[in-house]
Amino acid sequence: MNIRSFSLVLIGLAMLLPLTGCGPKGIPLTPESDASSRWQAFAARSSASAEYDVLSGSLRFGPVNDTRRVTYLLWSGASDDGEPDDGHEPAGLDAADSTPGVAGDSRSVRLEVNAGVGANVAKGLFENGRMLLVLPQDRKAYAGAETPENLQLLLGLPLPMRMNDLNDFLAGRYLSALDVPAPERYVTGDDGNIIYRYRRDGMDCELELNAQALPVRWSVAGRWTLDLTYDEKELPRRMDGRMNSDEGELRMVLLVKERRPSGSLPFSSMHLEVPAAFAVYSLGR
Numbered sequence: 001m002n003i004r005s006f007s008l009v010l011i012g013l014a015m016l017l018p019l020t021g022c023g024p025k026g027i028p029l030t031p032e033s034d035a036s037s038r039w040q041a042f043a044a045r046s047s048a049s050a051e052y053d054v055l056s057g058s059l060r061f062g063p064v065n066d067t068r069r070v071t072y073l074l075w076s077g078a079s080d081d082g083e084p085d086d087g088h089e090p091a092g093l094d095a096a097d098s099t100p101g102v103a104g105d106s107r108s109v110r111l112e113v114n115a116g117v118g119a120n121v122a123k124g125l126f127e128n129g130r131m132l133l134v135l136p137q138d139r140k141a142y143a144g145a146e147t148p149e150n151l152q153l154l155l156g157l158p159l160p161m162r163m164n165d166l167n168d169f170l171a172g173r174y175l176s177a178l179d180v181p182a183p184e185r186y187v188t189g190d191d192g193n194i195i196y197r198y199r200r201d202g203m204d205c206e207l208e209l210n211a212q213a214l215p216v217r218w219s220v221a222g223r224w225t226l227d228l229t230y231d232e233k234e235l236p237r238r239m240d241g242r243m244n245s246d247e248g249e250l251r252m253v254l255l256v257k258e259r260r261p262s263g264s265l266p267f268s269s270m271h272l273e274v275p276a277a278f279a280v281y282s283l284g285r
Contacts, residue, residue, distance in 0.1 A: 026185035026197050035186045035194050041213035046175035052076050052107065053259040055170060059113075061157055064242075064249040068156075070121065073112040075262065076167050077270040079105055079127050105129070105164045110270055125272040126163040131283075134274055141274045144283025153283070157250050160224040160241055170236050170256065174215050180207055224252075235259070 029036055054075040060067045111124035123134040131146040133154055144150050148158035161169065161177065169177035183196035193216065195208045200220070208217040214234060219225040224243045231237040241252040274280060 026187045050171035057255040057257040060253045064251045076107040076109045109167045141280045150283045
C-alpha cells in the first residue's frame with residue numbers, strides 16, 4: 001500500500017468514527033415535536049389509577065423449539081410491613097436477602113402455576129425484592145432475592161422484568177414498570193409508530209409507542225425483545241418475548257385470558273404457607 005492509499009484509508013476511518021460511537025441514534029426529542037406530545041400522553045396514561053385485577057391465563061416459555069405451557073393465576077395486595085405471623089412461611093421469606101438497589105414494593109404479588117388438569121406445580125410470593133417459591137410436587141420451598149439468576153435457576157429462563165413490575169405493567173402502569181427514563185432521541189416508523197431510543201445500564205434500549213401512546217414493543221440489547229398487544233380496554237392481552245442466550249433463542253408468550261375484580265379473592269389469599277414437612281432452601285444472589 002502506498003502513502004496515498006494509506007492516507008485515504010485513515011480519512012475513511014475518521015469519517016466513520018462519528019457513526020460508530022456509543023449511544024442511540026435518531027432525531028433529538030424537542031418539546032414541540034409530535035414525539036414529545038406522544039411521550040407525554042404515554043406518561044399520563046401510565047400514571048392513571050390502576051386496577052390490580054386477579055389475572056388468569058397461560059404462559060409458554062423455554063427454548064424456542066422446546067417450550068412448556070402452563071396456566072397461571074396472578075394477583076396482588078398491599079404490602080404488609082408489620083410483624084410476621086408465627087409459622088414456617090414467614091421465617092423463610094424474612095430470611096431471604098432483598099435485591100440490592102431495589103426500592104420497597106408497594107404491593108406484594110402472589111402467583112399460582114398449574115400444569116395439566118388441576119396439577120399445581122408452583123406457588124410464589126414476591127415482595128420488596130424477595131421471593132418465596134413453594135413446589136408442592138417436590139415438597140420443597142426456596143427463599144431468596146428475586147434476581148434474574150434465581151428466576152432462571154427455578155423457572156428455566158430469566159424473566160424480562162421483576163414480578164412486581166410485571167404486575168404493574170399488566171395493570172397499565174407501563175412507564176414505571178419498564179423503568180424507562182425520559183428519552184432523548186426517536187425515529188418514526190412507516191406505520192406511524194414512534195420508536196424512542198435510550199441507554200440504561202450501558203445497554204441500548206428501544207420503546208415503540210403506537211398512535212394511542214401504548215407500548216407495542218420494548219427491547220433491551222442483549223436481553224429481551226417484547227411485542228405487546230392489548231384488549232378492548234387497552235390493557236395488555238399478550239406479551240411475546242424473545243431472547244438470545246448461550247443455549248440458543250429463548251421464547252416467552254404470556255396470555256391474559258381473564259380479569260376478575262381483586263375482591264373476588266379473600267385477603268388471606270395473599271399469605272403463602274410452607275408445610276412443616278417441606279424443606280426450605282436459601283437462594284444465593
